[in-house]
Amino acid sequence: MDNQQLLDLIDRMTLEEKIAQLLQLAAPFYEGVEDEGQITGPMQAMGITDPMIASSGSILGYARAAGAVRVQEAHLKKNPHGIPLLFMADIVHGFKTIFPVPLAMGCSWDMELAERSAEIAAREAAVSGVHVTFAPMVDLVRDPRWGRVMESTGEDPYLNSLFAKAFVRGLQGDNLKEETERVAACVKHFAAYGASEAGRDYNTVDLSERQLREYYLPAYKAALDEGCEMVMTSFNTIDGIPASGNEKLMRGLLREEWGFDGVLISDWGAVKELIPHGAAEDEREAAYRAIRAGVDIEMMTSCYVHGLPELVREGRVDEALIDESVLRILQLKEKLGLFDNPTRGASPERAAEVIFSREHRDAAYEAAIKSIVLLKNEGGVLPLSPEAKVALIGPFASSGDILGPWSWDGSTEDAVKLDAALSERLGKDRLIVAEGCGIERGTDEHLLAALKAAAEADVIVLALGEASEMSGEAGSRSDIRLPQAQLELIDSIAGLRKPTAAVLFNGRPLDLHGVYDKTGAVVEAWFPGSEGGAAVADILLGAVDPSARLTMSFPHSVGQVPVYYNHFNTGRPLGAADAQVRYVSQYLDAPNDPLLPFGFGLSYTTFGYDGLKLSSDEMTADRPITVSVNVTNTGARAGTETVQLYVRDIAGEVVRPVRELKGFVKLELAPGERGTAVFTLGEEQLRYHHSDLSFGSDPGRFEVFVGRSSLDTLKSSFILKEN
C-alpha cells in the first residue's frame, strides 16, 4: 500500500478503531494463544472490550511459529479493515541461541560480532513470528547498582554509538519487506534511563540538557541514523517530566529536531505511570500528555482507549494527532510487508531448521570467548596446565543460569555448563566438582565437601556470581559484592594456599573485595550465554587467548559510585604537582580511581608500547593528524591487543573530561611480533556541546593518550588551530 492508500484506510476507520491501533496488549488477550485462559482477569481489570482487541494494533511477547500464524489469521478475521497485528518481543541478546549479555558483548569491542549476533537473533525471532524486537538498549551507564547495566554496552558514548549501529544493522538488514528473517529494531529507553538516581530502577533522572546531549543521547541518535524503525520511551522523568509525557524531549527533540518520524512506543505501563509520577491526575490526563508528546503506542495500559475518544470529542485533542500516530503504525506494517504477507517470516519449517542450530551456537561461542575479560592472573595460575588436577567449586560449577535476565526462549538446561565443558576437556579423572555453597546460602556440609575436593587438586577454579534475577530489570543492589556465603567459601579455599582462579558469572561490575584480593586469577565471564561453559573452559585452558576489555569501570567499592573514566578533573585534582595533602578531591578511606578502569583487560601474553608519533603537532579543521604507536607482543603466546586512543581538551568553554575515547585498533600479534596501530584524528572528533548547546570544537592544546586502557597510556599533545 502506498501512503495515499494508507490515508484512505484511515479515513474509513472510526475514531475508536483508530485509537485501538495505538493499543498494545500482551499475548493472552488474543485468540489462538496457548494460554488464552488468562484473558478474563487482566481484561476486566483494564476494561478492555472485544472490539478493542479486534481493532488493536500490536501484540506483545508472543513468538511461536505456528501460533503466530494462527493468532494473525484469527485477528485478520476480526479486524473490521483487515489490518494485521504487529508482533513485538524482547529479543535483546538472542532468541533461543543466547549470546552474551550486551555488557559482555560490549567488552569484545567487535562490531562485526555484534552485528552477527543481532542478525542471528533476528532470524530466530522472525521465523517464530516476531516483527519488531525491543532492542538495542543503548542506555549509557555509570552506576553498577542499577540492575540493567547488563543490557547496556557501557559508559562510553562513542563505543555505545558504534554498538547501537551494529545491532540495528544486524537486526534490520537492508530491506525489511524483502528480508523476512530480519526484524525492525526499537532503540530504548529514551532517554537516559541509565542515569536513574542511586542506581535504583525506575528512579528520577535529573541531568543538565548539556550532559544529556553530550553523553546520554548520542547512542540513540546513532541507532536512528542507522535507520532504526522504532523508539521506546523510558520510565524515568527527564527534567521533572516523565519521558512518556515529555513533549520537549519527544515531540521537540526526537521528532522535530532529529526528524524521527517512526513509531514511538511507551514502555510497559509507562503512560499510566504518569499518574503515580505525579504528572497526571487520571488516565484521561495521562492520555492527553502522552499523545501530545507523540507516543504512538501505549504498551499494556488502556489510557488511550478509555481517555482519547472523549478528549477528541471535547476538542482537547486534535484528531489529527491520532491520525498521525495511526499512519506511523500502518507505515511500519507496510514497511514490514504485513498487508501483503501478514504472517511474514513465521514458519515452523524454518524454525525447526535454524533455531539453536550448530551454526548459531558456534556464533554464540565465538561471542562468548571474545566477551570474557581476564581481570587478574598472578603466579601463572592461568592458563590451567593440561596435566593439572582441577577442583571446580562454587554455585556456578554446574549451573545453567548463565544466560542472563533477558534470555527470552533460551534454555538453561541446554546451556553448556562449566563442569561439563571442563570434564570434556580434562577428562573425568582430572576434574573434581563440588558446589561449595549456594548463590546466597551455604552449609557446613557443602563447605567441607568443597575443602575435601580442593585438598585433592593441584589447582582450584571457583565458579561464582549472581543469580540472573539479581540483575536486569528491577534488579538494583545497594551492596554490589558477592553474597556473603560465596565470600566465606573463597576465604576458606584461600586458606589452603593453592593456586586458585575465580570465574565470575554476573550482570554488573562488582565490588570485588574478598575476591580479587583472595585469588591469584579472576575471570569476568558475565552471563556468557548458551555456549558460556565451553567458552570459559577454553579460556581457562588457554585454548583461546582472553582479549576482551572492560567498557564499564569496576569500583573499589559501592562508596565510589558513580566512578567512570571520562570524568572531569576538578579544581583540586588528586595527584597534581602542587596538590596539598588534604585539601584535594579525594576520599579519606579509598582511592579515586576504580579498581579496574574502562578499557582494562589482560591477555595470557604481554604487550609493550613504544614510538608514539603524531604526524604534526598542529591540527586544523582541514588538516587532521595521524597518530601511530608500535606494539610488541613481549610474551610467549599469541594474543590480540585493543589499542585505545583517547584525547583530553586541556581547556574548553565548559570543562572537558580527562579522557575521551576517540578510536581503537585491534592487533593480533604472534610472540615477539611488532605491529603498528595507526589512527586518524580530525577536528570533528573534538567537537562537544558548549554551554549554549552549540556543538563545536575550541582551538587550543589537546593531549593524546594511546594505550591498553584509559589509565595505562603513552602521552603526547597537539594544538588545534583555527583554519
Ligand code: GLC
Ligand atoms: C519492560 C522493559 C522494556 C521491555 C518492555 C516489554 O518493562 O523496561 O525494556 O522492552 O517491558 O517487555
